Amino acid sequence: MSSTAGTSSADDSVVRLADVRKTYDLGGTVEALAGVSLALAAGSYTAVMGPSGSGKSTLLNLVGALDTPTEGRVTVADHDVGTDSEAERAGIRGTEIGFVFQTFNLMPRLDATENVALPLLFDDWSRERRRERARELLSLVGLGDRRDHRPNELSGGQRQRVAIARALAPDPAVVLADEPTGNIDTETGAEIMGLLDDVNARGNTVLLVTHERAIAEHADRIVHIRDGTIESIESLDGAGRDA
Amino acid sequence: MDARETLRMAGRSIRSHKLRSALTVIGVVIGIASVVTFASVGASVEADIVSEVGSSSASNVYVLPTPAGEGDDGPGFGGVSQPVFTEHDVKQLEKTKGVRQVLPRGNVRVSALTHANDTVSRNQITATTPASFPQDAIVAGRAFRSGAREAVVSRSARQAFESNLSVGDTLSIETEDGNATTVDVVGVVNRTAGQLPFASFAGQPRFYVPTDPFYERTLESPAVGASQRAYPQLTVVADPARVSTVKGSVQNYLAGSDAAELKPESVELTAQTSGDFVEEIQDIVGQVTRFVTAIAVIALVVAAIGIANIMLVSVAERTREIGIMKAVGARNRDVMGLFLAEATVLGAVGAVVGLPLGIAVSYGATVYAEVAFTPAYGWFVIAVAVGILVGVVAGLYPAWRAARVDPIDALRYE
Ligand SMILES: Nc1ncnc2c1ncn2[C@@H]1O[C@H](COP(=O)(O)OP(=O)(O)OP(=O)(O)O)[C@@H](O)[C@H]1O
Ligand SMILES: [Mg+2]
Numbered sequence: 001m002s003s004t005a006g007t008s009s010a011d012d013s014v015v016r017l018a019d020v021r022k023t024y025d026l027g028g029t030v031e032a033l034a035g036v037s038l039a040l041a042a043g044s045y046t047a048v049m050g051p052s053g054s055g056k057s058t059l060l061n062l063v064g065a066l067d068t069p070t071e072g073r074v075t076v077a078d079h080d081v082g083t084d085s086e087a088e089r090a091g092i093r094g095t096e097i098g099f100v101f102q103t104f105n106l107m108p109r110l111d112a113t114e115n116v117a118l119p120l121l122f123d124d125w126s127r128e129r130r131r132e133r134a135r136e137l138l139s140l141v142g143l144g145d146r147r148d149h150r151p152n153e154l155s156g157g158q159r160q161r162v163a164i165a166r167a168l169a170p171d172p173a174v175v176l177a178d179e180p181t182g183n184i185d186t187e188t189g190a191e192i193m194g195l196l197d198d199v200n201a202r203g204n205t206v207l208l209v210t211h212e213r214a215i216a217e218h219a220d221r222i223v224h225i226r227d228g229t230i231e232s233i234e235s236l237d238g239a240g241r242d243a
Numbered sequence: 244m245d246a247r248e249t250l251r252m253a254g255r256s257i258r259s260h261k262l263r264s265a266l267t268v269i270g271v272v273i274g275i276a277s278v279v280t281f282a283s284v285g286a287s288v289e290a291d292i293v294s295e296v297g298s299s300s301a302s303n304v305y306v307l308p309t310p311a312g313e314g315d316d317g318p319g320f321g322g323v324s325q326p327v328f329t330e331h332d333v334k335q336l337e338k339t340k341g342v343r344q345v346l347p348r349g350n351v352r353v354s355a356l357t358h359a360n361d362t363v364s365r366n367q368i369t370a371t372t373p374a375s376f377p378q379d380a381i382v383a384g385r386a387f388r389s390g391a392r393e394a395v396v397s398r399s400a401r402q403a404f405e406s407n408l409s410v411g412d413t414l415s416i417e418t419e420d421g422n423a424t425t426v427d428v429v430g431v432v433n434r435t436a437g438q439l440p441f442a443s444f445a446g447q448p449r450f451y452v453p454t455d456p457f458y459e460r461t462l463e464s465p466a467v468g469a470s471q472r473a474y475p476q477l478t479v480v481a482d483p484a485r486v487s488t489v490k491g492s493v494q495n496y497l498a499g500s501d502a503a504e505l506k507p508e509s510v511e512l513t514a515q516t517s518g519d520f521v522e523e524i525q526d527i528v529g530q531v532t533r534f535v536t537a538i539a540v541i542a543l544v545v546a547a548i549g550i551a552n553i554m555l556v557s558v559a560e561r562t563r564e565i566g567i568m569k570a571v572g573a574r575n576r577d578v579m580g581l582f583l584a585e586a587t588v589l590g591a592v593g594a595v596v597g598l599p600l601g602i603a604v605s606y607g608a609t610v611y612a613e614v615a616f617t618p619a620y621g622w623f624v625i626a627v628a629v630g631i632l633v634g635v636v637a638g639l640y641p642a643w644r645a646a647r648v649d650p651i652d653a654l655r656y657e
Contacts (some may be wrong), residue, residue, distance in 0.1 A: 061651055064570070066569075066570065066650050066651050067651060074436065086574065087574045087576070090569065090572055090573060090574040090577075091571060091572065093569070093572050094572015094573075095572065099570050099652065103654075105563070105566070106569045108563055108564070109255065109256070109259050118567075118571050119571040119572050121244060121248060122244050122568070122571065122573045122574070122577055123572060124245065127248075166571065170572070235467070
């Protein structure tokens with residue numbers, strides 16, 4: 001078990017957080033993150049655990065360039081997430097980040113292929129290349145025969161597979177998953193986790209937020225946070241992987 | 244995200260709620276169609292009047308008394324029927340340089356006209372001189388002779404009686420005091436040289452008799468000192484190349500004319516060319532058209548509000564979708580573009596449907612009003628541009644709202 005935050009670590013980190021604070025002003029100030037330093041090495045698999053309100057989603061939103069830190073620095077593939085340029089942050093989200101949400105968040109009127117291709121649309125890929133890439137990824141997640149289905153024609157597990165394919169579409173620096181199994185049954189959840197394991201095995205960096213120990217154990221290490229600070233970092237050394 | 248993809252996405256979301264989009268578009272269609280209709284009908288009426296005035300009366304200068312003090316808009320064509328122009332004035336004007344003819348015109352009060360035992364009641368007929376009937380205006384027969392008991396009638400006058408009136412027939416004129424005179428119909432005309440620019444508009448039956456012997460209004464000419472016939476209206480036919488010079492000379496003469504002495508205070512003497520009339524008509528038609536078109540523009544404003552409203556609803560409904568798009572890399576301006584494109588497409592579709600509808604309706608209206616259809620092409624372009632502009636303007640605020648959606652908020656709740 002390691003208790004150091006490990007920011008100083010190797011240059012192969014794709015995500016770095018250096019003394020990151022995030023505060024919200026709502027009458028009084030709420031400190032969602034109170035000085036977090038963390039680095040994600042390329043190809044690593046990290047889980048974040050902690051009680052409700054501890055700052056897990058806040059952390060993920062910062063790494064995902066959906067939000068900017070109040071203090072400190074967040075970089076993803078050497079891009080500064082704290083940039084003032086909204087367009088630049090959108091660019092980071094579109095090319096370096098792959099989001100997988102608890103509630104899937106697919107576009108209801110687009111079919112599976114179009115949903116997977118959506119990030120590429122904003123990255124100005126041609127129509128043909130977008131389709132080709134989307135089909136490839138749908139086959140990869142086992143939905144080669146559901147390409148033309150809309151989200152409401154798919155099961156929860158299938159929707160999450162589409163979401164994972166979409167997250168992989170731009171070949172991102174990091175895949176972020178916030179409670180990816182929260183809205184599906186245990187058995188399907190296991191399939192989804194298996195898929196995420198595959199994604200990581202293929203070399204993708206994965207950052208996973210969960211409050212279930214069993215899910216967290218899919219990762220290489222577990223970052224425990226409480227009240228906006230890292231309490232401990234638990235190394236699993238692959239022990240939990242196939243347990 | 245390029246313009247084509249933006250349009251494709253916008254089109255998709257419009258099609259995903261067809262009814263709502265169609266209802267919104269109807270507003271624009273009505274607005275554009277009304278603008279096009281009113282502008283086109285206005286242009287058609289104006290063009291029709293202008294062509295009606297035509298070349299036949301282009302070299303006429305109309306001399307008539309009009310109510311004084313009508314302001315800057317010119318005397319207007321509501322003349323007052325005051326017999327003020329004496330034979331002396333006619334002679335003097337005829338001597339003016341550039342003047343070819345001076346045609347006096349007056350009304351003879353009658354009570355009825357009879358032809359072949361069919362009596363038609365009528366208040367007045369027109370007294371004028373033979374020169375009022377140029378050769379090309381005569382459809383049948385000839386002009387009447389001065390001093391003869393003869394009459395010339397308009398084409399429509401032939402059907403005024405039960406049995407057709409034609410050259411060679413006789414017409415019995417019953418005067419106010421009950422006496423009857425018989426005249427020979429010697430000619431049929433389709434116009435007269437001295438008629439006012441829009442006289443043929445009415446197309447009503449007209450009967451013409453020579454001033455001598457039928458016209459009896461007389462006044463003592465101050466210049467001559469003897470009693471002479473006096474007319475309420477003169478038409479000066481000018482050399483076509485010198486119309487405006489003649490108008491000036493006529494105006495000069497009028498200042499010292501018999502008419503100037505004889506006219507009451509409340510009346511002033513004016514000389515107007517048919518061009519003056521045309522300008523006046525254009526002015527009036529133009530004003531009416533602008534006014535009505537402005538009302539139609541209100542329909543467009545309402546349409547714009549409709550689009551803005553529907554777009555705001557759309558933004559609210561699709562907040563989550565906006566969040567998703569932003570999470571996967573959409574920039575604010577991509578989102579803005581999507582919603583702006585949607586509003587613009589609604590406006591453009593409305594314009595594209597409204598334009599032909601407006602053309603069709605205005606065409607129908609001109610056919611109904613028996614006016615030649617003159618399309619207001621300028622307005623067509625304006626209408627389409629305005630339709631698109633309405634979409635853009637109406638979409639701006641909703642699109643801005645959409646662009647400002649915070650993805651974290653949008654994605655937080657199920
Ligand atoms: N937009 C916001 N405005 C104000 N406070 C916020 C906002 N977002 C988060 N917070 C606060 O920051 C803290 C951390 O929230 P966060 O969503 O990161 O928790 P979490 O660890 O993801 O919890 P859960 O497990 O319930 O999802 C909470 O106290 C929360 O109330
Ligand atoms: Mg959370």
